[in-house]
Amino acid sequence: MLDLFLNGLSNIFTDPFALVMSIVGVAVGIIVGALPGLTATMGVALVLPLTFGMEPVAGLLLLSGVYFGGVYGGSITAILLKTPGTPAAAATALDGYALAQKGMAGKALGVATLSSFTGGTLSIVILMFLSPILANIALEFSAPETFALAVFGLSIIASISGKSLVKGLIAGMVGLLLAMVGLDPILGFPRFTGGIEQMINGVPFIPIMIGLFAASEAFKSLSEMNVKEKVKVKIEKILPTWAEFRRLIPTILRSTGLGTFIGIIPGAGADIAAFVSYNEAKRFSKDKDGFGKGKIEGVSACESGANACTGGALVPLLTLGIPGDAVTAVMLGALMVQGLQPGPLLFKNNGDLVYTLFIGMIICYVIMLLMGLFAARYFARVVEIPREILTPIILVLCIVGSYAINNSFFDVIIMAVAGVVGYFMQKYDFPASPIVLALILGPMAESQFRRALALSNGSYDIFYTRPIPLVLLLLSAITLLTPIVKAVWQQWKRAYQ
Amino acid sequence: MNWKRFLSGLTASALIAALVGCGSNNAASPSGGNGSPGEGDYPKKPIELIVPYAAGGGTDAVARAFADSAKKVLPQPIGVVNKTGGGGAVGMSEGSKAKPDGYKVTLVTVEMTTLPLLGLAAFTPDDFKPVARLNADPAAITVRADAPWNTIEEFLDYAKQNPGKVRIGNSGTGAIWHLAATALEQKTGAKFSHIPFDGANPAVTALLGGHIEAVSVSPAEVAAQVQAGKLKMLGVMADERLPKFKDVPTLKEKGLDLSIGTWRGLAVPKDTPDNVVAVLKEAAKKVTEDKAFTDVLDNMNLGVSYADDAAFKEAIQRDSELFAKLVADLGLKK
Numbered sequence: 001m002l003d004l005f006l007n008g009l010s011n012i013f014t015d016p017f018a019l020v021m022s023i024v025g026v027a028v029g030i031i032v033g034a035l036p037g038l039t040a041t042m043g044v045a046l047v048l049p050l051t052f053g054m055e056p057v058a059g060l061l062l063l064s065g066v067y068f069g070g071v072y073g074g075s076i077t078a079i080l081l082k083t084p085g086t087p088a089a090a091a092t093a094l095d096g097y098a099l100a101q102k103g104m105a106g107k108a109l110g111v112a113t114l115s116s117f118t119g120g121t122l123s124i125v126i127l128m129f130l131s132p133i134l135a136n137i138a139l140e141f142s143a144p145e146t147f148a149l150a151v152f153g154l155s156i157i158a159s160i161s162g163k164s165l166v167k168g169l170i171a172g173m174v175g176l177l178l179a180m181v182g183l184d185p186i187l188g189f190p191r192f193t194g195g196i197e198q199m200i201n202g203v204p205f206i207p208i209m210i211g212l213f214a215a216s217e218a219f220k221s222l223s224e225m226n227v228k229e230k231v232k233v234k235i236e237k238i239l240p241t242w243a244e245f246r247r248l249i250p251t252i253l254r255s256t257g258l259g260t261f262i263g264i265i266p267g268a269g270a271d272i273a274a275f276v277s278y279n280e281a282k283r284f285s286k287d288k289d290g291f292g293k294g295k296i297e298g299v300s301a302c303e304s305g306a307n308a309c310t311g312g313a314l315v316p317l318l319t320l321g322i323p324g325d326a327v328t329a330v331m332l333g334a335l336m337v338q339g340l341q342p343g344p345l346l347f348k349n350n351g352d353l354v355y356t357l358f359i360g361m362i363i364c365y366v367i368m369l370l371m372g373l374f375a376a377r378y379f380a381r382v383v384e385i386p387r388e389i390l391t392p393i394i395l396v397l398c399i400v401g402s403y404a405i406n407n408s409f410f411d412v413i414i415m416a417v418a419g420v421v422g423y424f425m426q427k428y429d430f431p432a433s434p435i436v437l438a439l440i441l442g443p444m445a446e447s448q449f450r451r452a453l454a455l456s457n458g459s460y461d462i463f464y465t466r467p468i469p470l471v472l473l474l475l476s477a478i479t480l481l482t483p484i485v486k487a488v489w490q491q492w493k494r495a496y497q
Numbered sequence: 498m499n500w501k502r503f504l505s506g507l508t509a510s511a512l513i514a515a516l517v518g519c520g521s522n523n524a525a526s527p528s529g530g531n532g533s534p535g536e537g538d539y540p541k542k543p544i545e546l547i548v549p550y551a552a553g554g555g556t557d558a559v560a561r562a563f564a565d566s567a568k569k570v571l572p573q574p575i576g577v578v579n580k581t582g583g584g585g586a587v588g589m590s591e592g593s594k595a596k597p598d599g600y601k602v603t604l605v606t607v608e609m610t611t612l613p614l615l616g617l618a619a620f621t622p623d624d625f626k627p628v629a630r631l632n633a634d635p636a637a638i639t640v641r642a643d644a645p646w647n648t649i650e651e652f653l654d655y656a657k658q659n660p661g662k663v664r665i666g667n668s669g670t671g672a673i674w675h676l677a678a679t680a681l682e683q684k685t686g687a688k689f690s691h692i693p694f695d696g697a698n699p700a701v702t703a704l705l706g707g708h709i710e711a712v713s714v715s716p717a718e719v720a721a722q723v724q725a726g727k728l729k730m731l732g733v734m735a736d737e738r739l740p741k742f743k744d745v746p747t748l749k750e751k752g753l754d755l756s757i758g759t760w761r762g763l764a765v766p767k768d769t770p771d772n773v774v775a776v777l778k779e780a781a782k783k784v785t786e787d788k789a790f791t792d793v794l795d796n797m798n799l800g801v802s803y804a805d806d807a808a809f810k811e812a813i814q815r816d817s818e819l820f821a822k823l824v825a826d827l828g829l830k831k
Contacts, residue, residue: 045553049561052793139706183584183617186693188670188829190617197590200583200617266702267695321721322702329698330553336797337558343721406581447695454692455664455708 005128008355011057012363018058022360025065026367030375032066033073034085036210037401040070040270041326048334056338056353061360063334067327068364071270071306072116072372079108079299080382081394083214087271088306090209090436091278094160095291095298102294106380110238111296112303113372115248119256119304121365123311126260128358131315132347134264138316138324141265143452144462148472149265150445153272155476156279157434158483162292165483167430175438178203185447186454198410205439207402207411211418212425212432218394219423221387238376244296251281251297252304259305263312269325270306271440275433277305279479311361318342318354539599539773540573546763547595547603549588552579555717555797559632559761560604562793566784571776575602584608584669586618593624597766599773602628605764607673610817614824615671622817627809628763628774629781632794633802634715635735635758636677637745641704642729644711649732649751652711653687660688664709666700669693674700676823677734677757678713683826684753704728715759716742717798734758741798757819760802762809778806 012018025047032043043066051059074089079096092112099108126134141149154172161168181192182202193199240248255277262273281301282291291298313324314331321343323329335342340350347354382390402415422432456462464470546564550556557579564575580588585608592603605625612618638649646652656663667675670693682689689711694700697714704712705727712719716739722728723742730745734755738747748755763781765774784790785803794801804812824830 042552045551045557048553049565052562052565138702142703142706142708185695186670188615188693197583197586197619200586204582266699316702320702320705321725322705323698333553333555333558333797337793339796341721341724344725344727345721406587407578408580408582408587451692451694454690457661457690 004351004355005359007352008357008359011352011356012359015055015057018055018061018360019363021054021058021062022065022364023367025062026069026364026371027065029066029069029071030073030076030368030371031069032085033070033089034076035401036077036083036085036214036397037206037404039086039206040067040074041330042405043067043070044327044330044334048330051334052337056340057356057360059338060331060334060357061364063331064357064361065364065367067331068120068307068310068361069368070327071310072113072120072303072368074306075112075116075299075303076109076379078213079112080105080379081214081390082217083394083397084209087206087209087436087440088269088274088302088309090213090271090433091160091274091302092299092306093213094278094302094433095293095295098292098294099296099299100383104294105383106238106376107240107296108299109376109380110373111240111244111248111299113369113376114240114245115252115255115300115304116307116372117365117369118252119259120307120310120368121362122253122256123260123263123308124314124358124361124365125311127311127314127318128355131319134260134312134315135319137261137264138266138320138322140468143448143455144466145468145472146265146267147445147448147452148463148469148476149262149268149272150441150448152472152476152479153276153437153441154445155479156275157437158480159279159282160275160292160431160433160437162431163429167428168434171425171430171432172434172438175435176442178208178435179439179442179446182443185443186450196410198406198408202443203439204406204408204411204414206405207415208418208439209436210398210402211415211420212422212435214394215398215415215419216422216426216432218391218398219419220426221391221394223423225387225391238373238380240296248297248300250284251301254280254284255301255305256308259308260312260315262305263309263324264315266316266322266324267444269313269327270309273309273312274302274306275437277301283479318346319344321346539776540571542600543573544571544575544599545601546575546577547588547592547601548577548579549581549585549592549604549606549608550579551581555799556604556606556761558793558797559799562790563604563631563763563781563784566787566790567780569787570780570783583617584612586612586620590618590620592764593620593766595766597768597770599765599769599777601765602777603764604761606761607759607816609764610813611671611673611676611820611824614817614821615829617671622813624767625764626767626769626774627806627813628765628777629785629806630760630762630802630804630809630812631781631785632762632799633758633760634717634800635733635739635756636674636713637716637719637733638681638711638713638731639704639719639723639728640711640731641707642727644729646731647729649746649748652731653681653685656687656689657685661690663687663689663711664692665689666692666694666703666709666712666714668697668700668714669695671824671827671829673757673759674713674715676820676827677755679823679827680755680757680819681713681734681748681753683823684755701728716745720798739800760812762804774806 032038074086075092078084078089078093082097084090096108157172259273262268313328316322316324317328323332402411548560560577595601613621697718700712703709734757
């Protein structure tokens, strides 16, 4: 093990091209991630053909750089513009944007960068030392387990609803209804598609997210164009103070664990990791009401969780040849084009290369940290740009971003509709994140529920006779019932005092 | 070392680009002089290749490898454009409606025959003129290495004696691997429980985890696990044994006349002139013989399988008829 590790270390530092590719990859990834509509998955897919002619290490580090940078980059626009560049960053926007509104954009960016780096690096270390043990988790997770995870994820709506739980639940239900559109996941019958081909695979999700968050914010800004209000930005401090960082450590470690674990589970990615980490940070915090109003723990939890997902998703990819999410599915192709067969034999046949890659990935994260901290100072100034200049730019980004996903104008229309709906939702205090969460988890919950029943030949026993679904479903019940029980208890106490 | 390679690669591609530029200029001037455009001067501008699936997937890899190698045999470059949605329906539908001048070519897949039958597409295979098939992969029956069945006969016997006990994973209802497993049922009288997954990879994962008994996906998707000794392939639904899995019998050898699988090829709108098809077909033939192209497919465990326009058309028709019957029997027709 140790000699493989040292070998990798010397390999990577004698390969300047691979190091340059890591830097290029991270830079491209951050830009791709920051732009709405261009997700980490797309970024990796776009640079994939460039790696065909490269040595395996350089090519794969370019892809890893784009992957890591892409997951992190989404937070930048989420914090500054409430325009989540990636679905995971929709969670970051909850507290990140609130911080920016308070004039603490620099601090929010600094915390996001530091947490992304820590979560990501720790997950690579876990990948390096524990992957053979953890890989089996991926195999344990079948339909009933993933269904229970999706239900647990949906229970998070309770904690991201903002001011009104009822409005949050309404938004969540709207999201679930939208998630019904498209091919029935088991029987293959098209539902509510209106005969529109683009709807067969469901309502396109990323345009809705761009519309609800970014376009609605731009519309709001248009309607307030005459209001003179300037956000005062103090950007002396990018890095959190030592005391603040110490306070963040439990959050980062918890989120890293959760993120890595969720990354390992096939079909669950950075978006779910970010929301679950946010939820757990809130659950364990003494100041629950501060969440959503600009709390650095909120930003830190999402970012460390989302980036920890990267190492987690690589665990089943490298050890079993199973991609954990959409990005690693593309990377599976990249490995195979290089003539490397991911799976149980990869470590045996190419151990040297695998450890060189691990070291390279950690270097990618270090590069990301340096770039992020250096750039945060300048990015934070975006908040100072006058609205009449910034708003049209955001709208252009919305249109380009939603077109770019499928090269489809239909998606632009969806984005625009979602933008108008989002504008009124904002006006009447309906939170947007429950819709996003329901769109991510609704299809997953439905298809896995029905697949589980297909596996069990129609018997519901499958949901409570296996340990993982039982625990997860109980946890969801606790998450949902706690606020109700608390309210009833308090009422009862008041009545009898 | 690497820097040198990188720079020499850059210079080489710049040179190629320059040469291509000159070549098209030269080609353009005489035809302009003759004043007879249309015949023989195709292609005079870059060609767009529509890929109906997302960048980064297997179909995308085939398309990009094709575009890369085609640079060597066509005077104009091919640009790959991913038009995703509708499980391939959006991209293929757009390709079928393109202007029939050969500048918008579609990378069609077996879903070109299944989607219209399932009522999920606005086009039919007849809206296309097939140009050439590039790749084909059969369905394979794969089980866990520790499964009690060592031959396809044992597996089928068990499925016959225990109807519905064998859960067989596929990549989605109505997808090619579902149809393949159904065809096997009909041919042998065995009875499976079909479990649709969201793609082939999750099905293989479930098999590895012991949540299902078998999968009917292509060898490419189980190759890594088979080589690692975690899964074993009992049989392939191909006409001949696969070069990479010489010891896996075909179902034909076992007296089951089944040959079902996925394929990828080039097609153009049905009114495209024959001279254009001829140019593309010739290019496709040369590409499938190019080592750079075959290496990419080989690394991904995909089978290179060239068929010219006539043979490809015939294969599409044969598949359409077979699938029409299966889809009707399954009650999937909308």
